[in-house]
Every structure is written in structure tokens, then in C-alpha cells.
Amino acid sequence: VQSHKLFSGRQKLLLAISGGVDSTVLADLLFIYESNPRSHLFLAHVDHQLRVDSANETKLIDDQFANRGLCVFHEKWPLEKHPHSGIEDAARKFRYDFYKRMALKVGARKIILAQHADDQAETTLLKIIRGADWQTVSAMEWSRPLEKDSPIEVVRPLLNVEKSEIYDYAEKNHLKWIEDSTNKDPDYTSRNQIRNVVLPALKQINPNSARNIASFAEQIR
Template sequence: MKGRLSNKFNLVIRDYELTPKTTVVVGVSTGVDSMVLLTLLENLPRSKRPQIVIAHVNHKLRKQSEEEQAFIEAYAKEHHLKLEIEVWPVAKHPKTGIENAARKVRYNFFTRIAKQTGARFLFTAHHADDQAETFLLKLVRGGSLQQLKGIGARQLTEQTQIQRPLLNFSKIQIREFATLNHVKWYEDQTNADQNLARNRMRQEIVPRLKQENPQLLAHIQSYENQLQILMRATRQHAQELVQQLIEKDGFKTTLFLKFSLEWQDLVLQEIATKKLGAGQLTDAQRYEILQLLHNKQKPTGNIQISHQLVFMKNYQQFGFYLANELQKKSLETPDSMLKLNQWHEISGYGKVGVFEADELPQNLLDTSQVMKLSENQIEEPFSVEKSSPDENLRLKAGGHKVVRRVLMDAKVPIAQRESWPVLVDANHQPIWLLGIRKSWLKEPFDDQQKPYFIIWKTNNLEELN
């Protein structure tokens, strides 16, 4: 096999650890790139040559499509290679977006053949010029940095990986090899269509850039490799930070705000990517979310992201939620009885306990957390229940205030008002709408009697007493 390209190709292909027992699917269009790739694979040393399955799609887009199909059928028969063909009928061609539709048909076909044959790799003939064109087109069109990447390896199925063995070779090198080795190919007539952005990039822009610097392709490949390494490392750390933030039904606001502004932005993008998909959160939405998270004067708030999705900040928790489930979202507060001198956990809210003076936990005597009672004021046992919107809290002046109004004044989200925890006595009289407002007790405090302390320690809610 003549030419330096074959020697370099053999070095590249060595990394794939191919053997005669390895099955590979090769996407062959009959253009010069795929025919050269097929030729190079066929001429590997016997110990490295895999089982080759040619996958050809007749897109019915050119007059010569039938001739190309007949050629590859004859070629496969002559070279004793397995061939799979997919025909895309003209009747199924869309009126617009033909390129994207053709690509979808092609890769659906490749996926099916890879699964049928148990292929370890799908090889396609993308080369260095394709890499430059893809990178520059994405740069021109704009979008998120995560989308600014060229053509690389990726998984096609659980067992099949897409690889591009010609990425380090230019179109010129490939054509020179084909000419020198008498490789027959068909020229794609659509490559001359100036209505296609990729063709304009290929025929006008990339050649001019090569004139400015003959090393253009190598430099773009180098930048693409460096960028991918940086983005993989950045995303890996962002994912680790996200794991630190996860709690039931959302993410921890306080911890999030301890990150640097740069990592806040990246972590938010990672959370949004998991929920919405890459690039779906706009710059304006991201800015609005960060503003809300930093706004201490607004402990709760919603931002409509799409018709179905809402971002919600709920005191010390935030996240993306389906709009039709948002009203259903509430933290359940099971009715339960408190035991003296023990903490009682309330999932998602915090913990509460009734303590005797000599059993009092240390460093918790903050007036917003403690309610001191004398023995004459206590009707044991105390229990935690879901508050009822129509319950009344006793006021100091002797009147009452309905729980619904207290929760509204405290700006508690509507979805949580029916499940907010309230501490009640043995007669089910409200003692403390936990974390929000204490009820004025009927019996006055008697400092001659044994004191008890009700302590509320918030978890992810803001103290509003």
C-alpha cells in the first residue's frame, strides 16, 4: 500500500486494539473519504484486520444514487465483505431540513446494524477538514460553550462506540492517497451546492484561512482537544459540587451561595442541563435565577422557564419543577407525639424538642428558637401536626389570628400552607406555628414553677418570628 498515510493510519488504528474477532461497521457513502477508510481497513495486517460490515444508505437524493448502490454491492461481493443497505424512499423526504433528516435516517440505520452484528465500533470517514468546518460553523452560529466542540468519539449503543480514524488527516492527503492507490470513488454532486452553509465554509472560508496559516487544521484540532479537556474537568468538578447540594426535593441554597460566583454559574448550568438538556436554559434565564438566589429580601420566588417547567426558590431550597406538579409539592408533616428531652425530626423543616432545664441542649438559647413555659402552662403530651388554615393563634391582646393569614403574611408558598407544622398540646390547642409565630398562652408564666423549654432548630427554613 503506497503512501505515508497508510503508515500513519496503522499507528492510529493500533489504539483500537482490533483483532480478527473484532466486528466493525463502516459507514460507506462511496465518496473518496469513506472508500479510502474502507481500503485502509482492508489492508491492515492480518492480525489486526477486523470483521468488516459495510453500511451504505441510498438517500435517493442524486441521480447517481442507484449507480453508487450498484457499485458498492459489486465491491462488497468482489472483496468478500458483508454489506447492509438502507434505502430512503423519496416519498419520505421532508420538504425542509433534508440534511438533518438524512443524518437521522443514517444513524438510526447504523444503530440497528451495530446491534444486529454486535459491532464494537462504528467507523466513519470524517477527517481534519470536516473537523475544522464543524468547529467554525458552531463558532459562527453561537450557543453555549458546551456545544462548541468538533467531531469526536461517542457511544452509539451500549456496546458500540463511534470512532473517526481519519480525523488527523486532511482532505488533500486522503485524495492523494486515493489517486496514488487507484481507489475508485464517486463525487457527491451536492458538495457544489452553495446554498448549504457547510459547502460555503468548505469551498470559500476554510481555504482562505489555510492561506493565512497552512497549519490551520492542526491548530483547530489542538484547540478542540484542549477545550474538551478543560470542559470535561470543569463539568466533573461541577457535578461533584451538585452532589453536595442535593437534598430531598431540591438543592441547598445556603451552601450554593458559598461557592464563588463562577462556580455558582457553572453549577446552575449543570443542574439545568440534567433537568432541561444541554443549552436549553437561556443566558437571560440564568441571570434571573442567580439574581433571585442572591436576593435576601425575597426568600421565595418562581421563574417560568418553559410552558412545563418552573424554577422555584423556597427559602433555603431551590430547584426546577414541573409546573403541573408544583401545586402538589408540599413537605409532609406526619402527626407525631414528642418525648420529653428528645429531639423530634420534621423532614424538610427542622427539629423540635421539649426539654427540662437540666437537660437543655447547649448553644441553642436564641429567642427566635426557644419558648419558655412554666409547669402550669403545659398540657402534655405535645404533638406535631399539619396546621389547619382555619386554626387560630391566640394574640397577646386577647384576640386571635387565623393560621392562613399568618402564613400569608410570612410569604409561605401556597403549595406548603396546608402542611406547615404546628406544635399543639394535649387538647390540640396550637402552641407554636413552628418557625413562624408562637401562640399567646392562656395561663401566665409562673417563675415559681418548674420551667420547660420548647426549642425549635430550623433545617432549611428561615426563622420568621
């Protein structure tokens, strides 16, 4: 955060939280980092209603963070608005529209996402496999404008942190999270095949594979 000048501990931040381990750990870290988290840190959660257990995320987030005095915004994606095709893109648009509204509501200029080094590596590998050129293969950015000319930025402070480190932190600090079962199904998406088959095989060759691929993609960027 400090070396990339992503934000200060006195700025208002809106964290996108899902109930998964990545955003749960980041919420805990930001609660510690912010000088006055109850006034500066806000959480935004979307229940996409795509899994039968998605409603449990709301209670879990509130139990761990609303109970600390943090303001948590919850939103449901109405079932009648789910498209028959292109559901991932539609879900992303719904999420980001909600994040933007909540950021404007609380006066936050930073929307914080919990993407990490393994996500960066997965994205890079997926682009290479699909035949991308060197410009397209470049990494997700530490920060970028939410929209063209927007004063709100999207920030990813965990891009150099591996998934294993996130799990270690969560376990040592007795945090609770929900695993998205769809992330474990290698047949669900191409990204899941990278996550569950390809990247673990690369880590057997070199345990630092995810970090090295992420670093390489950042050098290209």
C-alpha cells in the same frame, strides 16, 4: 487507532460508507488493518435518493469491496418518507437507525465514520460563527456511545487526517469514488460556504489551518 485505543484489528467493525472518497479510503485502510477483514469488516450504505446519480454509489461500492469478499449492506431511504422540511436531520436519523440495526445483526460494537480534520475544522468554524460558547465549540470526539448507555460506539479514526491526504491516498492506490455535487455548491448550506470559500482562504494563509483548528477544538474538549 492505536494511540487512542479506538479498536483492535480483531474486532468486528461496521463502516458507514457513502461512495465518496473519505469512506472509500477508510474502507481500504480497514481492509488492510483488520486481521481477517472478510469476517471482521462490514460495510453499510444508505441511498438517500436525494441525487439522480445516487444509485451509482451502490455499484461502485460493490465493485470495489463486495468483490473483495466483504459483506456490504445496502438500504434505500423511501421517497415517501422524505419530509418537506428538516430533511438533513431526518436523513441522519434514518442512517443511524440502519447502522444500529446492521451493527446488532453482525455483532459489531463499533460503527466507524470517515469524518476527518477538515470536517472537524468546518464544524468548529461553523459553531463559532453561529455564536457558540467554548463548551459547544469543542471538537467531535474520537469515540462516543451511539446512545446513552449503549454498548455500541461511534468511532472516527481519521480526525487528524486532512482531506488532501485522503485524496492523495485514493489516487496513489487507484481507488474510485463519486463526488457529491451538492458539496461543491456554496449556496447549498452554510457548511458548504465554510468548505468551499472560508477554509480554502484560511489555507492560503497557512496550509495547516484545518489541522490547527481541529487540534485547537480537541484541546478545548
